[in-house]
Amino acid sequence: MNSEKLIALSDKYGAKNYLPLPIVIAEAEGVWVKDPEGNKYLDCLSSYSALNQGHRHKRVIDALVDQAGRCTLTSRAFHNDQLGPFLKLITEVCGMDMALPMNTGAEAVETAIKAVRKWGYTKKGVPLDQAEIIVFDDNFHGRTVSVISFSTEDAYKKYFGPFTPGFKAVPYGDIEALKKAVTKNTVAIMGEPIQGEAGVVEPAAGFYQEVRKVCDENNIVMVADEIQTGLGRTGKMFCMEHYGVKPDMYILGKALGAGVLPISAVVSSEEVLGVFTPGEHGSTFGGNPLACRVAIEAIEVLRDENLVANSCDLGKYFMDLLKTIDSPHIESLRGRGLLIGIVLKESSNGARRFCEALKDRGLLCKETHDHVIRFAPPLIITKEEIDWCFSRIKDVLENVE
């Protein structure tokens, strides 16, 4: 079937909760994808940073196939031989004590909320059902009802209430507002080190160092949602390292499964994750041996291929090239490593038409929040491929009216 027919099919039979660019991806390898007509495109979105290792990394696929030939699912009613090694590896990478595996990012965020609430009631002495979690304006932590309950984005919430109580949002980067929001019932402060969905937004310098202090002084769990920024995307293993801050809990997902299978995890101290007892929380597929095996390989690929360093070096190289573009549309450039946003001017009529023009030149990316073009290629990208991207971006930004 050709692209046109395939798009018509999903338009006719699918709910319209997305507005994809008009391209069908039928095959993929590394940084490249192909449509059914055989046209090639370079993937500069990486499925929102779930493909840090590139499409179908050979080692990950080999591990997947091998594990598929052994055992795929046991449920947590029984042990399996991949879960323990995965937990050991991910806790070492995070420098923490324990991990709890789930499947999607939003599920891991829900798990984090349950963990810090129970910690609050059983360890901090917060009166039952009074726990408060502080989050930031323009946050993105997923799409479940409790998670959208603390979104500040109308489009994510309208018509989906009633919502889960127990959350307060304060302006991102405003340390005074944060301090005012803290009460004796605050159990956690949760944020993204860089807000990806909000348009690659970094808080004011020194903000997360201050958050760390507020957490230490008030016995609050500092939670970093590194689902998008973690695992090398910003040029460090975790984006919080740029600020010299170690949170009390990491939430991971996306690239943890190398774009092959969904797997997510909450990683924290024994003090916090140790609060769960059997039967209180779970997931049928969470911790399944197929996903654990894939995640082990996904992490080892990051390490063995120095993808964190590549993200750092090529991110700088890419950013320096972008700075040379002379375009009336560019308001500013922001980001770290290979997470880069080009912020367009109000007068430029939105980022989407630029993404469409880039698609027509063989480069795939996606607008975020109307006026930001986000670039997040797989971390395996080469310098030559960045040059290839750059010439197309320059052409579009300098020549599209």
Ligand SMILES: *Cc1c(COP(=O)(O)O)cnc(C)c1O
């Ligand atoms: C993508 C994302 C999520 C949600 O992950 P899903 O797997 O889509 O549920 C949560 N937090 C951040 C920061 C994300 O980028």
